[in-house]
């Protein structure tokens with residue numbers, strides 16, 4: 001390792017030690033852990049896409065906090081250290097398993113359409129979707145849910161006060177942290193969009209228009225102010241107080257739709273997870289307004305009917321059965337899924353074993369069934385960098401599986417003046433027009449049309465799997481439409497192919513979403529497999545690394561963590 005890189009690592013670890021919640025004891029093994037070689041741990045495990053945030057979560061666990069305390073601290077820390085997806089101005093979903101009651105609950109803190117939003121707000125005068133307006137303008141911002149969601153999780157299921165779990169994030173924003181190569185790279189990539197916002201430029205770029213170099217310290221003064229306001233006054237600061245005032249003033253100035261009423265009426269909700277079983281294991285995942293859990297369980301129900309382990313991992317026959325199954329699920333997604341508070345979603349039907357039996361009859365055992373009956377969508381973009389998942393498990397038996405996002409990297413690119421808070425561009429997850437694909441190539445219909453106060457459909461799939469009463473694994477990931485299929489494959493890899501969680505996470509993945517009628521396979525799967533899949537009738541597209549998943553598993557009383565190696569910067573760490 002070059003000397004400057006050693007220094008940077010040392011700086012980062014010292015900083016994390018210094019922000020540990022109280023008198024941190026410098027344990028030598030703590031200092032020596034690197035991303036590559038985390039092993040099994042007995043007391044707890046944190047996995048996130050950014051190293052400092054993982055270490056913040058770990059310090060909370062070591063302080064005696066539970067998985068929820070640690071997860072909330074990680075959520076706020078990522079808003080500082082992983083700003084392309086960690087956020088205060090976005091939304092997400094958290095699954096919490098509580099050891100005391102044996103219950104698992106789902107916290108829905110998805111963004112909502114502003115009350116002034118209208119069904120056709122993204123159509124131009126010719127009735128075509130204006131993607132610039134839907135994805136990159138002030139109208140792309142949904143009413144943020146993150147601050148409400150993390151605070152609700154802590155209040156209901158945590159043990160520490162908000163000030164305590166916010167302290168590391170405040171310190172990281174105020175005193176800064178060393179910029180990683182990944183952060184610099186992502187800022188360079190997003191500069192075109194961030195340029196539209198004075199506040200974004202002020203946060204992330206120097207006067208000469210350059211992002212900070214690797215190792216330079218990034219301080220976020222305005223974000224520190226916002227975090228301190230939340231620490232002092234609770235989530236009310238964001239929805240009714242000083243931050244709310246700045247958000248509404250910004251919206252007024254820029255002609256945006258979010259009003260005081262949108263903020264005061266926003267609520268994070270506690271929902272029942274969607275549940276199912278797969279080869280005797282029980283699956284708990286996110287219910288609507290995410291489509292993730294419903295389609296994960298629907299696909300597992302179909303796949304349970306096939307002896308997948310006999311087919312062999314990533315054999316042509318195996319990939320064929322997976323692809324046929326994926327197509328059926330994504331076709332249903334386009335028609336049946338949306339915000340259940342606006343129109344009923346037939347969840348029970350979609351996740352039933354009987355329905356899976358009927359669907360399995362439509363699987364052609366030999367050849368690809370063409371997705372020709374609906375106009376194909378445009379291809380989804382390559383593996384995204386824009387959502388982020390983290391998983392925390394503690395020694396008390398509690399588990400948190402959380403995915404949150406701004407949608408694209410840095411969301412809309414717009415940051416609220418004076419707050420350091422980037423705003424999401426989640427409104428593009430609605431179906432702006434029937435049969436017209438969104439940024440992920442996903443088609444939607446009436447159930448996911450825009451309406452005031454409605455939550456846009458998501459693919460985020462935070463999931464926890466149990467073997468009887470015993471925790472088996474928790475996972476989730478990023479990558480838009482590909483999230484559901486990646487969570488599916490991590491689970492299949494563990495249950496059917498008996499892989500460790502680390503092998504299961506890194507094994508090459510495939511993806512099919514019905515429309516476009518294309519089978520995406522990661523390059524590592526090899527050329528001859530591609531030829532065999534073409535013989536079966538697939539249009540195959542070989543891709544680079546797809547999305548990433550962050551997981552924790554427990555075997556024989558020990559936690560094993562896996563930060564997805566596809567994208568550098570993550571860390572699985574236990575103690």
Ligand code: DON
Pocket residue numbers: 383384385386387405406407408426429457458459460478479480481483547
């Ligand atoms: O909620 C959803 O399904 C999308 N907004 C997720 C976006 C995403 O995963 C982007 N990044 N990789």
